[in-house]
Amino acid sequence: MTTQPTTVLEEFAEHLRELDLPLPVDGVDRAREEAAAALSQLGDHVIPRLESLDAPLLVVIGGSTGAGKSTLVNALVGDMVSRSGAIRPTTRRPVLLHHGADEPWFTGSRILPGLARVHAGGDHDPEAPRVGDTTGDVDPATSLELRADDRIPQGLALLDAPDIDSVARGNRELARQLLRAADLWLFVTTANRYADAVPWDVLRTAAEREVTVDVVMNRIPERPGVAEELAEDLRGMLERSGIEVSRLFLVPETRLDERGMLPASAIGELQQHFTHLAADGEARARIARRTVGGAVAGLAVSARDLSEHAAAQELERARLRDEAQEAFSGSRERIDEALGDGSLLRGEVLSRWQDVVGTGEFLRGVESLFTRVRDRIGQAVSGRPAPSVAAEQALGTGLVHVVLDETARGAERAEAAWRTTPAGRQLAEGADLSRLPESYREEVSAAIRAWQGDVLELVRSEGADRRTKARVLSLGVNAVGVALMIVVFASTAFIPTGLEVGAGAATAVVGQKLLETIFGDEAVRRMARVARERLTERLDALVAERSEPFLERLDALAGNASAETLAEDAAALEEIAREIREDS
Structure with a gap:
């Protein structure tokens, strides 16, 4: 691998920080x-360990409530360095014991950077919970107590962790965090608690991630054959669970002295083991590499799992986006249907158009039609809006109503679809996405007026030559523009093939004939196409605007870490793990 392992790991860490699973x-x-x-x-562990393989081996001492972890730590040091007692939880702020010469390895943020350092005998950490606090909902400790003691062999550090099954949730979370930072896990259990479920779940996780594990069975009754029988049973359970344990230490039930200390003889074998381990740099390095290699392999598994979850999030976002877009796409189609089925050319629009062109026989000849329309416009009553202006306003009002109605229905359909799933309900929560903003009606009206302005400008530009311009001016730009708008709304299906035609088709035919009289067939087709394209652009924008509140909520969820990126991380992590194992 050409890329440095720590670079890959830091990139993966950045992708985890960017990961969005909302x-x-x-x-x-x-x-x-x-x-x-x-x-x-x-x-806490992997990056700092790979950056400093020669750092002291971190032994995290963990186990179940009341297993005697703190008493064991005190015995290993030969002094009361870790609190022990009957009140639970006992160990609240973790204590890290190290040789004085190893202090620089732990005073900074090399490992467990999220925990502030507090030195024994130094400043009291105000956030450290009190011993008697047994609340099951407390936050985990925020500091790590450092104790330098030259009775700890150089090259080895002991970290006394909270109970993995503590009644305090914060303690349980912290215990698992500390175990993930371990090079070597010393698991402490008792003769009557070694089969408890919670510790075994943690042990199985350690085995999956190839953490080096030593086990201490504490408080074994001093009766002939009991220790051997319990040890055999525990080894069998470990083997059946696929958990490889490096060493198993048996500590008999022993009376504590007046200070609450175990006699040194009770832990002689364990003490000797740590002394030898501290003196064997090669063995320490082998354990550190094995554990960090297993941790990286475990991270590769996590990366693949998270890639799948990121993909599930992406699929859910895509599904919700499709639902919203489909709802508004349906609205857009229904607007086109309303414009093309002739319904818009009835009622008020038809009445105002008839004010322009009249009623009755309208196919008596092209020139007759042109003359009749011109005469009717010229006879308009003074002080009233010109018939062509009234028709234009009626068309605009009708189109505004169609857009408002259909976009409102689209928003209702989109929100209803979202509320059928937990993800959609979460996105729709706290917002009335189907409500039309107060400003939207005016936005639609402005867009339709702008389109009508486009049509009038199209009429002016097309009637630039002298003869055509004279015809346009004799009728008025507005009257010709209304005729073009009507042609745009009319479907080809409305062109009559017989003598009987509906009102909408008749309206369209009059407009078509009038425009052909002025501009000619080819020009009318071109003008209608351009006008329709411009109307389509404005309608698309109006409908898209109503879908924005839905799409914006989805866009706000998008994280930078994609499923593909995490899958690539997993492959890179697998390669690093393989290289570490080969070097071990």
């Missing part, structure tokens, strides 16, 4: 937790 699709809560855990593990 929609309530199946498994999203677990995916969010997995993303947070992976990001935590990258910063």
Whole structure:
């Protein structure tokens, strides 16, 4: 691999920070937790370990409530360095014990950067929970207590973690975070608790991620054969669960002294093991590489899982987008149907158009039609709007109503479709997406007026030559423009093939004949095409505007980390894990 492993890991961390899983699709809560855990593990352990393979081996001591972890730590050091007692939870702020010479490795943010450092005997952390706080909903500790003690062998550090099954949720979260930062996990259980379900779930996770695990079975009754029997049973359970344990240490039930300390003899084997491990740099490096290699392989699995979840989010966003677009596409089609089925050319529009062209026999000849229309316009009553202007206004008003009605129905259909699924309901929550904004009616009216202005300008430009201009001016630009608007709205199906035609078809034919009289057949077809194209553009924009509130909500969800990006991360992480294992 030409790219440095830490570069790949840092890019993956950035993709995790960018990952957006906002929609309530199946498994999203677990995916969010997995993303947070992976990001935590990258910063707490994997990246810093690969950057400094010669750093002290971090041994995290974890286990169930009341297993005696703190008592064990105190015995390993030979002093009361970690709080122990009957009140639960006991260990609230994690304690990291290290040799004085190793202090520079832990005072900075090399590992567990999210936890502030507090030195033993130094400033008290005001956020550290009190010992007696047994609330099940408290936040995890925000600091890490560092204790330098030269009785800890150089090259080794011990971290006393909270209970993995603590009654305090914050403690449980912190315990799992610390275990993800471990090079070596020392799991502490007891003779009567070693089969509990929660620890085994954590052990299986450790096995899947190839964390090196040592196990201490504590408080074994001192009766002949009991230790051997329990050890055999525990080993069998581990083997059946596919959990590989490096060492199993048996600690007998022992009376504590007046300070609450175990006698050194009770943990002699464990003490000797750590002493030898600290002195064997090659063994420490082998454990560190094995664990970090397993962690990277586990991150590759997480990356693939998250890629699938990101894909599910993308599919859900696409589905919701399709539903919204389909609803408004249907509105757009229904607007075209209303404009082409002749319904707009009835009622008020027909009445105003008849004021312009008259009623009765309208196919008595082209020149007769032109003359009659010109005469009627010239006879308009003074002080009233010209018949052509009234017809133009009626057409505009009718078109505005059609657009408003159909876009409102489109928004209602889109919102109704969204509310049938949890993801859509979440997006629609708190917003009346189907309500028309107060400004929308005026926007539609302005757009239709602008289109009518386009049509009038088209008439002026087409009638530029002297003869045509004279004809246009004799009727008035508005009257000719209304005729062109009517032709645009009329479908070819309205052109009559017999003597009986409906009012809408008759209206269209009069407009068509009038325009042909002025401009000729080819020019009328060209003008109608251009006018329709311009109307289409404005209608498309109006309908698209009403879909924006829906699409904007979807666009706001889009994260930068795609399913494809995460899949590429997974492949790169698998390659890094393979290289680490080959070097081990």
